[in-house]
Amino acid sequence: MPMQYDAIIIGGGHNGLVTAFYLARAGLKVHICEARDIVGGACVTEEFAPGFRNSTASYTVSLLQDRVASDMNLGEHGLTIVNRPLNNFLPLTNDYLKVGPGVTESEVARFSEKDAAALGAYDQRLEVLADQMRRLALKIPPGLGLKGMAALATQGWPMLGLSKGEQHDLFTLFTRSAREFLDGWFESDPIKAVLGFDSIVGHFASPDTPGSAYVLLHHVFGQVNGVKGAWGHAIGGMGAITKAMATAAREKGVSIGLEERVARVNIVNGKAKGVTLEDGRVLEAPIVASNAGPALLFRQLVDRAELPAEFARSMDGYATGSGTFRMNVALSELPEFSVLKGHGPHHGAGIIIAPSLDYMDRAYTGAKAYGWSAKPIVEMLIPSTLDDTLAPPGRHVASLFCQQFAPKLPDGQSWDDVREKVADLIIDTVTAHAPNFKRSIIARQIHSPLDLERKFGLIGGDIFHGRMSLDQLWAARPVLGHGNHRMPVKGLYLCGSGAHPGGGVTGAPGHNAAKAILSDRFYGFARA
Structure with missing residues (x-):
């Protein structure tokens, strides 16, 4: 029975x-x-090599x-x-940008005094708009019919309390590209890259794609331990x-x-x-x-x-397909970045390898044409710097969250045929900024878009x-x-x-x- x-x-x-x-x-x-x-x-969380555990797919919390x-x-x-010591670290060719509490303004000022001065107003405006998302997050969206119209009015009414500028920016975030939105606030590439990265996380698109500004907002309406917009790590x-x-x-x-x-x-x-x-x-x-x-x-x-x-x-x-390729690696040592020697808070940050919005756009157009870009976007987290339960003493684990990778490859190719080759490319992309990275790898776990679909039921590898x-x-x-x-x-x-x-x-x-x-x-x- x-x-x-x-x-x-x-x-x-x-x-x-x-x-x-x-x-x-x-x-x-x-x-x-x-x-x-x-x-x-x-x-x-799964063990992917003896003594090494990591978050297998989703990798950070906010x-x-x-x-x-x-x-x-x-x-x-x-x-x-626990909160990250820094939000983000962006290594560049001959410089870097650190973003986090108490450092962002002085760091951005090294590239543009104008941008540093604009940060306060930008953060305040984005926070007002993020509050609208927080308010709606635990509400059931309206359906059709009279009940739906009533729910629409109830949920939408508070937005009328926004100023004209805030209403304009909210509309802009839903309709324009991340580049257009960020260009209205900043002039220097590094800060636009750090902020614009959120617009392509789990989004198989360019920062020039209309509507990509909303994805940026989606990733900042969270909070960790009472700090709005912060990101953290679950022990x-x-x-x-x-x-x-x-x-x-x-x-x-x-x-x-x-x-x-x-x-x-x-x-x-x-x-x-x-x-x-x-x-x-x-x-x-x-x-x-x-x-x-x-x-x-x-x-x-x-x-x-x-x-x-x-x-x-x-x-x-x-529509499905987030353009995501996920890897976990076991490391014998921490990566040593060419532009910032030694160990420090930047190892506990979200390390973004994508120096500009143009770089992100090329990654997308390359992936659309060929399945992946010769210069992919990588965010690396090293959670073992915050959590010693994940790796043996003196060793580390790193999460590599990578964009843009087409859900389906051209010319009848399968991800099974190229996954190792693409993983090598991702490793080389990180090693270009941290020369010891490749040789420090003890083991790696690879999840192509096809792997994500088969293992987790994510059609097209779509993490969302x-x-x-x-x-x-x-x-x-x-x-x-x-x-x-x-x-x-x-x-x-x-x-x-x-x-x-x-x-x-x-x-x-x-x-x-x-x-x-x-x-x-x-x-x-x-x-x-």
């Missing part, structure tokens, strides 16, 4: 765990089906919602997050977050099945009735919430015949479950009319990063989906 639950969650990533926690806290019998042999989805962390008592369940790696979440969920009665790969969502008379696993087992529930992305859910797990034709057509055009563009944001994420987490099959919900407010380790989509589910359950909609 099939196992019966009140709700089944597809995928044990952080948002799936959050949804499960809130539903179980409300008294529902909840089960999570996780395809891998470890809970956490792409937010995990966007995790305080409400979620508080409700789940993540601190009491062992989660500790034990990103898996410490999902480990604490899993503990919180289990305490509320959630059951978590590992190596339970869902083959299809079972739908009867237009209603979700549970799932069938690849091993043939059937799990029944009137509520199914998918932490898997929209592309995976609706192209592989839901029979197209069960979907309205217009929705199915929209899903055919749903779908492009973060204006047509796939807020009430239109994943498509207009279903931004409220309710899919066009009764009882089927979207709770992962393919829902509002999008990618990153936030917990917000999971929180909001649970809120929608409990609301529908209260009014009887999910069972209607």
